[in-house]
Amino acid sequence: MSSRLEKELEVVDHLPPPPPLTFKNVTRIIGPSAIVLGVAIGSGEWLIGPANAVLYGAGIMWIATVSILLQTLLNAELVRYTKYTGEPIFNGMLRLWPGPRFWGPFLIVLSVLERAWPAWAFASATALAAAFLGRIPGAGDEVTVIITGLLLALLIVVIVSYGGVIERTLEIVQWTFVFLIIGFLIFLNVLLTPAKVALDVAAGFFKFGYLPSGATVVLLAALAGYAGAGGLNNTTISNYYRDKGFGIGSLVGAIPSLIRGKKITVSPKGKIFKITSENLDAWRKWRLLTWIDIVGIFTTGAFIGMYLCVALAVALIPPGTQIGGWGVAAYQGNTLAARLGFAGWVIALLTGFWILFSTQLGSTDMITRTLTDLLWSFSDRVRKWAGGEIKKLYYTVLTFITIWIFFAFALTYIFKIQPFIWILLVANISNIVLGIVAIATAYMNRKWLPKEIRAPLWSTIVLILGALFFWFFFAAAMILNQFFGIKF
Numbered sequence: 122m123s124s125r126l127e128k129e130l131e132v133v134d135h136l137p138p139p140p141p142l143t144f145k146n147v148t149r150i151i152g153p154s155a156i157v158l159g160v161a162i163g164s165g166e167w168l169i170g171p172a173n174a175v176l177y178g179a180g181i182m183w184i185a186t187v188s189i190l191l192q193t194l195l196n197a198e199l200v201r202y203t204k205y206t207g208e209p210i211f212n213g214m215l216r217l218w219p220g221p222r223f224w225g226p227f228l229i230v231l232s233v234l235e236r237a238w239p240a241w242a243f244a245s246a247t248a249l250a251a252a253f254l255g256r257i258p259g260a261g262d263e264v265t266v267i268i269t270g271l272l273l274a275l276l277i278v279v280i281v282s283y284g285g286v287i288e289r290t291l292e293i294v295q296w297t298f299v300f301l302i303i304g305f306l307i308f309l310n311v312l313l314t315p316a317k318v319a320l321d322v323a324a325g326f327f328k329f330g331y332l333p334s335g336a337t338v339v340l341l342a343a344l345a346g347y348a349g350a351g352g353l354n355n356t357t358i359s360n361y362y363r364d365k366g367f368g369i370g371s372l373v374g375a376i377p378s379l380i381r382g383k384k385i386t387v388s389p390k391g392k393i394f395k396i397t398s399e400n401l402d403a404w405r406k407w408r409l410l411t412w413i414d415i416v417g418i419f420t421t422g423a424f425i426g427m428y429l430c431v432a433l434a435v436a437l438i439p440p441g442t443q444i445g446g447w448g449v450a451a452y453q454g455n456t457l458a459a460r461l462g463f464a465g466w467v468i469a470l471l472t473g474f475w476i477l478f479s480t481q482l483g484s485t486d487m488i489t490r491t492l493t494d495l496l497w498s499f500s501d502r503v504r505k506w507a508g509g510e511i512k513k514l515y516y517t518v519l520t521f522i523t524i525w526i527f528f529a530f531a532l533t534y535i536f537k538i539q540p541f542i543w544i545l546l547v548a549n550i551s552n553i554v555l556g557i558v559a560i561a562t563a564y565m566n567r568k569w570l571p572k573e574i575r576a577p578l579w580s581t582i583v584l585i586l587g588a589l590f591f592w593f594f595f596a597a598a599m600i601l602n603q604f605f606g607i608k609f
Contacts, residue, residue, distance in 0.1 A: 125216070130392055136394040136407075137369070137403070150414075151413055152414070155292055155296050155418050159299055160480045162303075165350075168541065169548060171431050171444060172444040176444075177341075179322040179325030180333075181325065182431060187329070188591075191584075193419065194583055195562065197411060198566055204404070206369065206393055212494055214558075215228075229496075236484055241478070242270045242274035242277065243270035245270070245477035248450035250266045250448075270540070271526065281486045294482065302476050309433055310433055313436055318432060322431050341594065342552060345552060346552040346555065346591065351548065352553075353484075356558050367407060368407045389504055401573055433453070445539060445541040447540075449540055488522060489519045559587050
């Protein structure tokens with residue numbers, strides 16, 4: 122057993138086993154990946170993937186393939202740590218050199234920069250504004266879009282305040298969104314995507330190494346960062362696994378909601394279990410459930426969502442079109458209206474709205490949850506102020522996020538920042554987060570976990586290579602392109 126964790130965490134005799142692996146129990150237990158998927162099918166699949174494919178051809182989608190597969194492995198390794206310790210991955214990173222006084226503020230700043238902006242609320246507002254206006258919003262409609270985005274962001278604050286345990290509330294909402302979104306996309310593709318386009322797009326996911334000449338690196342890097350989930354979207358799965366009670370997480374606690382939420386004690390530090398044959402048997406069962414949850418929901422859903430969005434865009438939008446502007450969520454509305462009449466217009470707006478609204482919903486909880494867990498673990502003073510009740514801290518942080526939303530609203534209004542520009546920026550920042558978290562997770566799982574449940578060497582190597590993949594695209598976008606004008 123790892124001496125570092127054994128010294129700092131409480132050691133318990135038994136790892137609580139999952140219930141019998143029946144179909145009914147499996148469907149009841151899995152679900153954290155549905156929250157992550159609900160966010161993943163937002164800006165990456167509905168906006169960034171199609172924007173790349175329409176501009177540069179479907180051959181660029183190999184970047185999405187690599188990114189989704191790397192994030193699949195990263196998610197599995199993130200929750201390996203959580204199932205053993207009951208701690209979210211960022212809490213574990215506080216133990217890394219040079220210590221919590223560095224990692225605490227650093228992770229808080231990085232999280233705010235990558236996830237606190239209500240970019241997806243503003244993007245989804247473009248679809249709602251299109252419904253009000255009866256047309257795709259233009260440059261003169263920015264005020265309508267921005268105010269609508271602000272109201273949507275505040276509505277989401279209300280949603281995450283309701284329920285019993287927040288993880289369960291989001292799980293129910295995101296399951297609903299995912300089924301509706303995938304259903305709409307399948308219907309539209311069957312109706313409107315020619316077989317040749319469908320096959321060409323599918324082949325594009327396997328054209329590894331293809332980089333179009335003269336491509337905008339920022340857009341390609343955004344595809345690497347936001348295909349699948351991206352950045353904080355991935356790391357927060359470890360928080361949801363804790364709250365869902367996977368592995369040792371059932372002994373640590375969960376964050377309750379403001380309305381109807383009971384008082385639940387959450388330990389600032391996790392627990393670990395003794396390595397026995399009985400516990401290892403329970404561990405293997407939890408591991409199987411993990412793969413069912415991550416691969417069965419996140420990986421499969423991310424590929425399906427990306428494929429359906431890209432195929433539909435390639436089928437409907439003329440090649441070389443630059444997707445963006447103040448009507449970004451409704452960019453397929455006019456085409457669908459020409460094909461299907463008013464029904465096509467309504468379907469396009471509903472699909473764009475729900476996809477991006479669900480992304481903002483998950484993002485709002487993710488940033489609030491991450492900051493809450495970091496502060497809860499990092500500061501004795503904060504825990505004392507909260508009276509040992511993490512709900513008080515969560516909703517205090519959410520209050521500051523609400524204030525931040527008004528700040529972002531003012532910034533967007535003053536500088537007329539288009540929603541798609543916000544999304545490209547945070548997608549590129551997510552490449553930094555993915556690389557840092559991949560390296561940290563690889564180290565912690567190899568260094569601190571007992572050999573019986575330690576990550577295999579091949580997994581560590583792939584995580585390191587994945588970090589280099591994400592950092593390459595960030596460097597290409599932010600350094601080579603921005604400062605030297607270099608394009609692929």
